[in-house]
Amino acid sequence: MSGLAKASDLHLLSYNIKMSIPFIDLTRFEDHFLLRWSEKVAELSKKASFIGGYEVEIFEQRLSDLTQVDNVVTCANGTDAIQLALRALGVGVGDYVLVPNVTFWATYEAAVNVGAIPITIDVDLIDGGVDLSAFILAAEKYQPKAAVIAHLYGWATRNLDFIRTFCKDSNIFLVEDGAQCFGVQLNGQSIYKDALLSTTSFYPAKVLGGAGDGGAVFSNKKSIAEEVRRLGNHGRTSHYGYGSIGWNSRLDSIQAAYLNIALDYLPQRISSRRNAAKYYQNSLSTIGVKQILAPEFYEENGYCNVTIFEDFDLKRRVEKGLRDKNIGFGNIYPAAISDQPAIKSILHMGGRNSQKLCESILNLPLYPYMTEIELKTVVDTVASLV
Numbered sequence: 001m002s003g004l005a006k007a008s009d010l011h012l013l014s015y016n017i018k019m020s021i022p023f024i025d026l027t028r029f030e031d032h033f034l035l036r037w038s039e040k041v042a043e044l045s046k047k048a049s050f051i052g053g054y055e056v057e058i059f060e061q062r063l064s065d066l067t068q069v070d071n072v073v074t075c076a077n078g079t080d081a082i083q084l085a086l087r088a089l090g091v092g093v094g095d096y097v098l099v100p101n102v103t104f105w106a107t108y109e110a111a112v113n114v115g116a117i118p119i120t121i122d123v124d125l126i127d128g129g130v131d132l133s134a135f136i137l138a139a140e141k142y143q144p145k146a147a148v149i150a151h152l153y154g155w156a157t158r159n160l161d162f163i164r165t166f167c168k169d170s171n172i173f174l175v176e177d178g179a180q181c182f183g184v185q186l187n188g189q190s191i192y193k194d195a196l197l198s199t200t201s202f203y204p205a206k207v208l209g210g211a212g213d214g215g216a217v218f219s220n221k222k223s224i225a226e227e228v229r230r231l232g233n234h235g236r237t238s239h240y241g242y243g244s245i246g247w248n249s250r251l252d253s254i255q256a257a258y259l260n261i262a263l264d265y266l267p268q269r270i271s272s273r274r275n276a277a278k279y280y281q282n283s284l285s286t287i288g289v290k291q292i293l294a295p296e297f298y299e300e301n302g303y304c305n306v307t308i309f310e311d312f313d314l315k316r317r318v319e320k321g322l323r324d325k326n327i328g329f330g331n332i333y334p335a336a337i338s339d340q341p342a343i344k345s346i347l348h349m350g351g352r353n354s355q356k357l358c359e360s361i362l363n364l365p366l367y368p369y370m371t372e373i374e375l376k377t378v379v380d381t382v383a384s385l386v
């Protein structure tokens with residue numbers, strides 16, 4: 001496991017008698033990272049350069065190079081990114097929008113916030129994407145104006161090419177919520193490259209995390225990207241001229257500066273995450289623990305581990321065993337969208353896979369620079385419980 005960090009490299013654990021392993025640890029900065037950041041904050045503060053400017057421009061250019069998408073517009077967060085995408089496509093009051101029944105709440109919320117009527121689509125238990133037959137059925141029944149799908153866990157559905165073509169042929173605008181798939185490769189190319197419109201989030205716990213909130217919209221269509229930029233800047237067509245009703249959703253210069261520094265270390269962070277993900281995959285399959293894995297033509301970004309316990313007593317026992325050992329874990333996500341209390345009337349295309357996934361999923365700790373000792377401790381603990 002030469003790709004994994006050693007505890008000694010990080011000056012960690014040598015003093016730790018009882019090791020505790022968090023679900024996520026965002027404090028493992030590379031050498032010089034915090035120094036570079038504090039120098040940058042001082043530089044921008046002296047110039048009072050806080051909105052727009054060089055850092056934002058450079059960051060958007062670097063995102064475009066990295067994702068192989070021509071136009072990138074940064075914004076305030078990943079939820080706004082989805083709303084801006086839908087608004088730029090003209091999706092609004094009364095329009096139907098297909099959304100996955102298992103995703104972060106923001107995917108659903110964005111459709112509601114633009115005035116549209118979301119229809120939840122059941123999940124596919126093989127890769128965690130939308131169930132293809134439910135998706136097609138809903139498209140035929142409702143003729144939605146748009147669909148938002150979310151690429152969860154560090155990859156996307158194996159049916160992505162099919163869904164992209166199907167939506168194009170059916171005149172459905174497809175928005176890809178890529179908050180969890182930054183850095184994922186599909187057949188050796190950026191997953192965002194061939195999307196009509198995709199979005200991401202720079203929430204600190206994401207693969208490219210900021211020092212606060214941030215997001216971006218990606219499109220190869222210049223006119224769509226320009227509309228996104230206008231909407232996220234008050235619908236401005238000139239400094240005091242407004243072509244439409246937008247809102248304020250800009251990425252701060254200081255945030256862009258932090259992300260520009262983080263981008264320098266992104267390859268190391270992703271390769272460390274991937275190594276940890278691989279470690280789990282190999283060792284958990286050896287002890288017979290079921291997992292959801294990336295379809296083979298994806299290179300995942302190591303965003304998270306997805307372990308499945310269909311036996312609920314066993315799941316409780318594993319959760320308790322992890323807690324007893326001070327090992328964090330996640331449950332991404334514990335409930336389907338259609339089961340949330342905020343939803344009064346829901347259009348759901350049926351199926352119970354979403355509930356099944358939410359009840360059986362358990363995510364083991366995964367973050368950049370996890371050590372081999374930490375990974376082994378987690379796996380040994382699980383092994384002692386199954």
Ligand SMILES: *Cc1c(COP(=O)(O)O)cnc(C)c1O
Pocket residue numbers: 077078079080103104106107150151177179180201202203213214215
């Ligand atoms: C994080 C996340 C979002 C929302 O991003 P914010 O920047 O927190 O608004 C949306 N969708 C998915 C799938 C996410 O994981």
